[in-house]
Amino acid sequence: MVARTALHDKHSAARNRIGDVDKGWRFAMPAIVTLAIVDGFPLIFALIASFQRYYLSGADKSHPFVGFTNYSSFVSDPAFTNALVNTIYIALAVVGIELLVGFLIAYLLALPDLGFRGLYLSVFLIPLLLSPVVVGLTWRLILHPDLGILNYLLGLISVSKVAWLGGPKTALASIIAVDVWHETSLVVLILYAGIRALPIEPQEAAAVDGAGPVTILLRIVLPLMRPIILVAFLIRFISAIKTYDLVYIMTKGGPGTSTETLSYLIWRTGLAGPLDIGAAAAGSILLVIVVAGLSWVLLKATEQAETYY
């Protein structure tokens, strides 16, 4: 992005020379068609169903239109507010911690003459490769109050056992911690790439002027990194809002509904007890709108940040 403006001009010129813009559409068509069919159809289905009274079970198989009933009942259910609060809390906590830790790690990795860099990078890549199923199961095993290794180790230093997934606050904290363990690597990768791509001149100039490493970090590196940090934030935040797999594997929304996220609530409404497809569809559309809206805001903020350079 730092070099974008210059390249962009080159590309416009290149484009004019290459000429045939229609070719572009031919290249992009297969992708557009695939996405339209596989993602577009379910979206339209969800949109229509959200306005219908649509239950999977029961003797009455009709799907009459009921206007906005599904939306209003979904939103007015206390479970919705609970899930919304949980989702936002998880998303902010997870992304916040990951950005901080991720930046620290990325910064350290980018230090010149750092030995074992390749080795560290390889290790840090590993959590990313693991399926949420694997991650969830592994940590459930470790966090088990009586048969898990964590409590055993804590016991060795005289800390009493904690039921990590059994109490509402600890369960939420555990989900956040496991997600951080799993996804920080992605942030590390993105930020590391960003730091490596930074131009060296401003930092060198500042060093020559006598600035210490901390000043350089705060006054030069961080501001230059803003666009990338925003990208990392965007990617992780969208992902975190959709949190579902970990909840399903580790807590099933419990204890009570203390770890229930919006995605999990939607699943529960549609494919568990109520089998209320109409309400689940309404919830999905709402979730899509919320995430889309947030993404739009962040995208604009990113583009704005870019124009500084």
Add this chain to the structure above:
Amino acid sequence: MNITVTYHTKLLKMAFGSMVASVLVGCTAIGASEPNNTSALPASTKPFDGATITMLMEELSETQYIQDLLPEFKSATGITVQFENVPYGDMYTKLITQLTSGDKQGAYDAVYTDFYWTGEFARSGWIKPLDDQIAADKVDLSGIIPALFDINGKVDGQIYYIPVYPYPMGIVYRTDLGITIPKTMEELAAYAKGLKKSDFFGVAMQGAPTDPVAMEWLNFLYALGGDLYEKDGKTPRVNDAIGQKALSLYIDMIDNAAQTGAAGANLDDASAIFAQGKSAMMVTYITIFSGVFQDPEKSTVVDKWAVAPMPGTGVGNVGAWSFGIPTSSKNPGAAWEFIKWVTSEKVAKARALKGGSPAYTSFFTAPELIAKYPNLPQAYAVLKAGKGLPLITKQQDMVATLGRELSEAVTKRKTPQKALDDLAAKLKELANP
């Protein structure tokens, strides 16, 4: 251009190869998954010879016992039975998606049904009534414990499912520690609390939402003489004085008598605690766990445990699994043959001998079974005294809501009163759509 030409060729070959491969893999897979429905010669005594039927089963010991006996079925009828085994929590969703498939479109030919899916599946028109076939084939169901048909067999007067395996709940307790089960629930709570030491617990409990806590707590409710609804099946009474007492006793025991993290423990967690010798008692499915508790690989309490009914009224929660035939079944005829076979007295006895839970009345007094499983007579007493669930249509939702509200109370996110009141409000909605 030489290098790039080679690269170009390589790329094209790769692309072509993978497209061919994808089509091939896709094709062979489609081929493999279609059921083999060759029709037999009319004169054959095996009208479904060569057919393959599939059903979704719970990943549990009972399923294994049936699986061990399948070769016998195949040689008798020529039908191959394929089990798709999944954990309990995934079954409902997978079943729903197949049952709604429409006539003869579903992946499962018979459906293994748990007792709180009974009403919903039948009343949604997804299951074929079996009365006609039972009469036509003169199937004798009198040997099966009659109460099981109320729990998971009949809906609105018609037989939709044949019970295969009941799972009564009661207390299992250690026999090597001088434990005696008190007579009332209040005493039980005090007793269990007294037994708790630093590394040993009075009782192993399963407070996790939604099934574990719901199933466990129902025993507490019934033992105190309470119920979810009044006799009319429409007015909730779960939040009356008895319900509140049941909940406060339950919470007391979770907090002060049970293992660490009992509020989040599921059946698996709690059983492991008992099997590892770390608790004196457990409210659980008394017939399922013979296998686990008697397995030296998994348990340190082999031969050191016995079974007892709940104190108080002695009424516990009883569930059952049954088989039905979905309207979406591709091969209902072969499925019916299987159901007749697996629920027949001979096969049921073979399963019981392996450690399965018997569905036939006579088994609980059969000498060869009692010799192997001395707990059986006691288990039968518990079963007879037990109670199933109200047969409203939205049973699954009822149990899930029950579990959720209970968990909210157990984790102190709601007061017990509020949790029960919210639950009652929802139960009212569900019974009066």
Add this chain to the structure above:
Amino acid sequence: MTRRLPSLGRIAAHLILFSTALSILAPLAWVVRTSLVSKKVAYLIPPDWSAPLSLSSYYVILYDQPFIKYLWNSLSIGAVATTLSLIVGVPAAFAMSRFNTGGSLLRIGILGAQILPAVALAIPVFTVVRMLHLFDTPFTLMIVYVSFNLPYVIWILAGFFAGLPPEVEEAALIDGCSPAKALILVVIPMAQSGIVAAGVFSFVLAWNEFLFALVLTGLQARTLPVAVAGLITQAGTQVGPMAAATVLMSLPVVALTFISQRYLVTGLTFGSIK
């Protein structure tokens, strides 16, 4: 930064990096250890460190259950989905970055495709799959995963292409190549890192996907995540075999990533900078 870090700083840096690396490796080591002891020892707390190593859990996985079949399913589905994603995604990314095809609207549309929660898609997709009689076939998951992967593939590659200098292509075009030929002969070789990165990313995504695999497959096309999750049973999570299955499921992707590590970092470097 050109100045050398003072030794104290370096020690501190290594300390932090090392402990972080440890926090990643320790839980994994525990799972591996759990998979390499007998089933009974696997449960024991306090752990019996002196227990002999045993492959019994692996035997259970490979022989009691058709894990080889599930492994093959995951492998073939992942490989095909990845290949198709690249075949479809590379030209699209190329068009979007070179010709600005579709402008912001297409960019947002592709971004939007990432946003949809899997839960919302599951039921309609299942309905269609059933209507087309494609339930429980690997083919179905391949297509579904292609659509999951495409936004990421395009995003990574578009960014990557944007960073490549256009002169070499232009030279090819002037020599008489069509844009398609230019793409294949010139751009793709230059974009190796990006393509490998996008490919590995796609494969891992397909390999690890759970919800759709659960809903859209039965016995034939079942993939590893569903099989592994299936080891949580009511009557006892089979801790040993579960750990073994986890290890088996993770090894291929870990190996894949180690092999392509160099490409990954370079590829994702260009990709994440729009």
